[in-house]
Amino acid sequence: MSVITVNNVTKVYENGASGLDKVSLTIKPQDFAFVVGSSGSGKSTLMKLMLKEIEPTSGEIVINNINLGGLAHKEVPYFRRKIGVVFQDFRLLPNKTVYENVAFAMQVVESSSRDIRRTVPAVLAMVGLQRKAKAYPNQLSGGEQQRTALARAIINKPPILLADEPTGNLDPDTAWEIMDLLEDINNRGTTIVIATHAKDIVDEMQKRVITLRNGVLIRDIEKGGYEDEV
Amino acid sequence: MKFRTLSYYLSEAVKSLVRNRLMTLASILTVFSCIFILVFSYSVAMNIDHFLAQLEDSLSLSAFIASDVEDSQVLSMLHEIESMENVAQIEYISYDEAFERALEMFANDPMFTLGLTPGIFPRSFIITMEDVSDYSSVVNALQSMVDNDRGLEYVRYHQSIITVISTLSNGIRIISTVMIIILIVLANVIIMNTIRLTINSRRNEITIMKYIGATDWFIKWPFIIEGMLIGLIGAALPVMIVWFGYGGAAEAIHNSFFMVEEVLTFRSAASIFVVLMPLSLSIGMGIGIYGSIISMRKHLQV
Ligand SMILES: Nc1ncnc2c1ncn2[C@@H]1O[C@H](COP(=O)(O)OP(=O)(O)OP(=O)(O)O)[C@@H](O)[C@H]1O
Ligand SMILES: [Mg+2]
Numbered sequence: 001m002s003v004i005t006v007n008n009v010t011k012v013y014e015n016g017a018s019g020l021d022k023v024s025l026t027i028k029p030q031d032f033a034f035v036v037g038s039s040g041s042g043k044s045t046l047m048k049l050m051l052k053e054i055e056p057t058s059g060e061i062v063i064n065n066i067n068l069g070g071l072a073h074k075e076v077p078y079f080r081r082k083i084g085v086v087f088q089d090f091r092l093l094p095n096k097t098v099y100e101n102v103a104f105a106m107q108v109v110e111s112s113s114r115d116i117r118r119t120v121p122a123v124l125a126m127v128g129l130q131r132k133a134k135a136y137p138n139q140l141s142g143g144e145q146q147r148t149a150l151a152r153a154i155i156n157k158p159p160i161l162l163a164d165e166p167t168g169n170l171d172p173d174t175a176w177e178i179m180d181l182l183e184d185i186n187n188r189g190t191t192i193v194i195a196t197h198a199k200d201i202v203d204e205m206q207k208r209v210i211t212l213r214n215g216v217l218i219r220d221i222e223k224g225g226y227e228d229e230v
Numbered sequence: 231m232k233f234r235t236l237s238y239y240l241s242e243a244v245k246s247l248v249r250n251r252l253m254t255l256a257s258i259l260t261v262f263s264c265i266f267i268l269v270f271s272y273s274v275a276m277n278i279d280h281f282l283a284q285l286e287d288s289l290s291l292s293a294f295i296a297s298d299v300e301d302s303q304v305l306s307m308l309h310e311i312e313s314m315e316n317v318a319q320i321e322y323i324s325y326d327e328a329f330e331r332a333l334e335m336f337a338n339d340p341m342f343t344l345g346l347t348p349g350i351f352p353r354s355f356i357i358t359m360e361d362v363s364d365y366s367s368v369v370n371a372l373q374s375m376v377d378n379d380r381g382l383e384y385v386r387y388h389q390s391i392i393t394v395i396s397t398l399s400n401g402i403r404i405i406s407t408v409m410i411i412i413l414i415v416l417a418n419v420i421i422m423n424t425i426r427l428t429i430n431s432r433r434n435e436i437t438i439m440k441y442i443g444a445t446d447w448f449i450k451w452p453f454i455i456e457g458m459l460i461g462l463i464g465a466a467l468p469v470m471i472v473w474f475g476y477g478g479a480a481e482a483i484h485n486s487f488f489m490v491e492e493v494l495t496f497r498s499a500a501s502i503f504v505v506l507m508p509l510s511l512s513i514g515m516g517i518g519i520y521g522s523i524i525s526m527r528k529h530l531q532v
Binding site for chain 2: 051074080091093107113152
């Protein structure tokens with residue numbers, strides 16, 4: 001039983017650059033997995049494939065029992081509602097407040113205003129932002145912006161959360177706060193996959209670590225650090 | 231579609247309109263010009279048709295009967311003319327009647343008719359037509375009777391006024407149709423560019439919406455509504471202006487041509503706008519929606 005299955009996936013970009021090379025892996029429900037590797041090793045490529053933002057050149061990806069290869073364009077939005085995403089650069093809407101940015105994710109899936117009024121404050125409280133609800137992104141620290149992005153990613157209760165270098169723009173202390181929050185979310189039952197460069201965090205947390213090099217999966221351990229040689 | 235979602239679309243569309251106000255204004259202006267010409271020329275054309283219909287009752291042809299025609303032959307001529315196409319009515323004026331009419335006409339100056347006796351004024355037929363704008367077929371048929379010495383001597387008709395009115399009416403129709411087509415194309419180009427600006431300023435937002443799981447239509451609706459609003463505003467303004475200006479303009483024309491007042495009446499504003507308002511508003515909206523759909527097809531890859 002797995003929520004994510006990547007089966008022999010190769011991605012060659014239009015310009016001939018190799019993104020991933022025959023990668024296979026499975027992620028089980030409530031896993032907490034790091035994807036590591038040097039710059040250009042294919043971490044973001046893997047994330048984008050799982051979001052069906054790009055198509056694999058060969059191989060197949062199955063998420064939540066949906067084979068992405070057979071997913072019609074029309075079905076993609078409904079598939080994405082089951083996956084939360086956060087990015088290194090937060091990607092908040094600058095002209096909306098924290099509250100509005102988070103509420104927006106519910107608006108997009110056409111939730112009722114009653115649901116929105118009830119759910120948004122609870123989720124903001126969970127990420128520790130209840131006092132910043134009326135602030136705009138440019139009035140927030142990096143950590144606060146990433147908390148807002150996290151609140152937005154989980155507000156529709158997706159079973160899976162994908163994070164591409166969520167702490168890449170944050171100082172070490174703030175990075176730890178975000179990781180703690182992610183672990184918290186994981187403990188509530190969400191499967192989490194994090195692409196990261198944060199060696200010390202990976203070493204310290206002793207979770208599942210998937211290592212890529214030049215698009216090839218070279219190491220996949222259940223519990224471990226960034227580079228502990230076996 | 232939920233009301234909340236609809237109001238979200240509307241507020242997004244209005245925000246874009248305000249954000250790109252210069253382009254919005256330019257788009258509204260082109261739609262405005264286009265619909266203004268439509269409304270204006272339609273009102274004029276409707277009134278010209280109306281005038282022509284009124285003139286049909288008052289305009290007639292007179293065909294004068296040659297003096298060598300026996301009274302006994304007149305009846306068969308009358309039947310021949312009556313059976314011509316486009317002839318609505320025919321009336322025979324005998325020598326006596328012609329004389330009486332002349333006396334009446336010169337009642338104020340009896341010296342002109344002094345010593346005249348019946349027979350001096352020719353007998354004639356007065357012919358009214360079903361459609362005055364197509365008077366030439368009747369005139370030609372009568373004229374050929376004159377040319378072939380078949381009992382008629384002379385045909386008199388108000389060619390000039392009929393020709394002027396129908397030429398004017400056709401001219402206005404052709405010129406305004408051409409201008410409307412040009413302006414519709416222009417309006418579309420400008421609206422497409424306005425929507426393109428909105429799409430560009432929202433690229434970031436659209437990317438985020440897609441990650442969150444927004445459907446294509448959820449992303450597209452605000453742009454469609456934006457185009458629709460541009461078209462609607464651009465069409466509503468000229469309709470309103472002509473609607474309010476119509477009565478005043480009709481009155482001014484009455485006052486400057488006293489003869490018009492006597493003979494002709496204008497169509498009521500209501501009778502024109504019952505067609506014109508829905509027509510203009512839907513053309514305006516159509517231009518706007520079409521422009522934004524084309525723009526999205528080009529610039530928005532969802
Ligand atoms: N859109 C693209 N077009 C062409 N080549 C691409 C594209 N995106 C990525 N690549 C190439 O694919 C390879 C893997 O890139 P990817 O972004 O997945 O690496 P990454 O592990 O996320 O790196 P980083 O740690 O710097 O974010 C690189 O060689 C990169 O140049
Ligand atoms: Mg990357």
